[in-house]
Amino acid sequence: MASRHKSRAIAxxxxxxxxxTKTPVEEVVKFQWYDKKLGREERELAELxxxxxxxxxxxxxxxxxxxxxxxxxxxxxxxNRNILRISIFxxxxxxxxxxxxxxxxxxxxxxxxESEESLSLINGIxxxxxxxxxxxxxxxx
Numbered sequence: 001m002a003s004r005h006k007s008r009a010i011a012x013x014x015x016x017x018x019x020x021t022k023t024p025v026e027e028v029v030k031f032q033w034y035d036k037k038l039g040r041e042e043r044e045l046a047e048l049x050x051x052x053x054x055x056x057x058x059x060x061x062x063x064x065x066x067x068x069x070x071x072x073x074x075x076x077x078x079x080n081r082n083i084l085r086i087s088i089f090x091x092x093x094x095x096x097x098x099x100x101x102x103x104x105x106x107x108x109x110x111x112x113x114e115s116e117e118s119l120s121l122i123n124g125i126x127x128x129x130x131x132x133x134x135x136x137x138x139x140x141x
Contacts, residue, residue, distance in 0.1 A: 007045035008086060008109055010034060014050045015082040025054045052093060053085045060085045067125045079113045080122060087126050091133055099130040 014028040029047045031038055038046075053060060064084050065073055073081065087106040091099055103126045110122045 003039060003042045004045060005105060005108065007042045008049065008105060009112065010038070010042065010046040011049035011053070011086055012079065012082045012109060012113065014046065015053055015085065016078055018050075018054065019078055019082070025050060049086050049089065052089045053082070056089060057085070060088050063088050063129060064125065067128050068121075071121075076121070077114065077118070080110070080118050083109050083113070083122060084125055087122075088129055091126070091130055099134065103127065103130060 010031070013034075014031075017023040017028055017033065018025060029050055031043060031046070061073055061081075064076070064081065068076065076084070083106050087102055090097060090102045094102070103123065106122055106126055107119055110118050
């Protein structure tokens with residue numbers, strides 16, 4: 001769905017501001033910095049993602065560290081970190097959206113905002129998190 005993609009793209013931009021310029025989350029979720037039309041559903045999902053990531057920032061970063069196979073968090077670009085944060089938050093907290101759709105959306109965002117070289121990092125981390133979360137939720141091995 002195009003509006004979900006737009007919401008995720010906006011959330012990445014908002015989180016980028018928070019991380020890079022230390023803009024307060026309350027200011028970011030007013031979306032005054034966004035100069036295009038933003039529908040109600042797009043705004044709500046972007047706000048949910050931004051607030052969810054900010055509230056779970058440390059947990060999400062610890063998950064990224066655990067699955068990045070020794071790659072230091074600060075060696076992952078801000079955009080890639082935020083794609084991972086949004087996607088991991090979604091995998092864990094938005095179970096109504098199939099995990100494969102969340103991962104595919106993350107790969108699309110990576111193509112849009114980053115380089116092709118980032119795809120394997122994003123896909124590898126998210127695929128591992130998804131498999132482990134799926135195993136936990138189904139009580140599997």
